[in-house]
Amino acid sequence: MRKRLSVIGLDPIALLLILFVASLFVPVALAEVVTFTVPPLSYQTYRVTVSSGDRVTGSVSVSGGSGNDVDFRIIDPSGNQIASYGRITYKTFEFTSSSGGTYQFVFDNSFSLISSKSVTFEYTVHKMGLVPSEWLGGSLAPIVAVAGVVILIAVGIGIISSLAARAQPRPEAQYSYPPPPAQQYNCPHCSRPLVFVSEYQRWFCPNCQRYV
Numbered sequence: 650m651r652k653r654l655s656v657i658g659l660d661p662i663a664l665l666l667i668l669f670v671a672s673l674f675v676p677v678a679l680a681e682v683v684t685f686t687v688p689p690l691s692y693q694t695y696r697v698t699v700s701s702g703d704r705v706t707g708s709v710s711v712s713g714g715s716g717n718d719v720d721f722r723i724i725d726p727s728g729n730q731i732a733s734y735g736r737i738t739y740k741t742f743e744f745t746s747s748s749g750g751t752y753q754f755v756f757d758n759s760f761s762l763i764s765s766k767s768v769t770f771e772y773t774v775h776k777m778g779l780v781p782s783e784w785l786g787g788s789l790a791p792i793v794a795v796a797g798v799v800i801l802i803a804v805g806i807g808i809i810s811s812l813a814a815r816a817q818p819r820p821e822a823q824y825s826y827p828p829p830p831a832q833q834y835n836c837p838h839c840s841r842p843l844v845f846v847s848e849y850q851r852w853f854c855p856n857c858q859r860y861v
Contacts, residue, residue, distance in 0.1 A: 677775075677776045678773050678774070678775050678776070679773065679774045679776065680771075680772070680773040680774075681771070681772060681773075682769065682770070682771045683695065683769075683770050683771075684767065684768065684769045684770075685767075685768055685770075686713075686765050686766070686767055686768070687719060687756050687757075687758040687765065687766045687768055688758065688765050689758060689761045689762055689763050689764055689765060690758070690759055690761065690762065691758060691759060692720075692755055692756060692757040692758060692759055693755075693756050693758075693768075694753050694754065694755050694756075695753070695754045695756070695770055696751050696752070696753055696754075697751065697752050697754065697772060697774065698750065698751045698752075699746045699749065699750070699752060699774050700746070700749045700776065701746055701747065701748050701749040702745065702746065703745070703746045703774050703775060703776050704743070704744075704745045704746075704774075704775040705742075705743065705744055705745070705746065705752070705772060705773070705774055705775070706741075706742070706743045706772070706773050706775070707741070707742055707743075707770070707771050707772030707773060708739070708740065708741045708742070708771050709721055709737060709739065709740050709742070709756070709768065709769070709770055709771075710738075710739050710768070710769040710771075711737065711738050711739070711756075711766050711767070711768050711769075712738075712766070712767045713764055713765055713766040713767050714761055714764030714765070714766055715764065716736065716738075717738045717766075718736040718737055718738050718766070719736065719737065719756045719757055719758050719766050719768060720734075720735060720736050720737075720755075720756075720757035720758075720759075720760065721733075721734045721735075721736075721737050721740060721754075721755070721756060721757075722734065722754075722755045722757070723742070723744070723752060723753070723754055723755070724752065724753040724755065725746075725747070725748070725750070725752055726748060726749070726750025726751055726752065727748070727750075731744060732744065736760075754770065754772075756768050756770070834852055836854040836856065836857055836861060837861060838854065838857050838861070839854065839856045839857055841854060841855070841856040841857075843861065846860075
């Protein structure tokens with residue numbers, strides 16, 4: 650028999666289902682920091698895969714050479730340049746992805762003839778939940794909606810069954826103590842009838858006022 654969570658009165662399985670449904674839509678932040686070197690007369694691309702509607706924030710810090718800079722730009726999954734910041738030493742950025750796919754962050758040092766640049770790239774992808782945002786629209790929307798309804802029904806059934814089980818008296822509450830023995834005993838001191846005290850599981854003599 651599963652132990653129930655007495656604090657909130659829910660069956661553990663029902664509670665897990667509720668937490669699972671909630672996790673589908675709770676915002677999640679995925680963060681990463683990378684440091685790399687961009688040689689002279691070259692560029693380096695860092696790729697990040699996101700879902701439609703994700704918010705991406707971050708920063709770029711550059712050191713090396715005489716200018717401590719690289720040319721920084723962002724390209725979307727369709728190959729369109731959505732941001733160009735020129736030569737930067739330090740820059741913060743933020744955008745919301747219009748479509749799911751892989752975004753390219755380009756760090757261009759092709760203007761430098763002899764100096765390599767050290768780049769520290771930090772970014773965070775802010776997601777709405779475990780369900781990709783593009784699933785909430787388009788052809789997958791009905792499937793996601795039906796799945797959500799099924800899960801919510803299962804949660805409801807779990808809660809109702811949990812409350813119903815709590816409303817029923819437990820066997821251990823009905824039979825806290827065993828019934829007194831059917832056989833009658835007399836006190837060995839006064840020969841009067843003894844009384845069986847269930848709470849202490851002992852015989853008591855009302856005349857002598859003591860247990861025997």
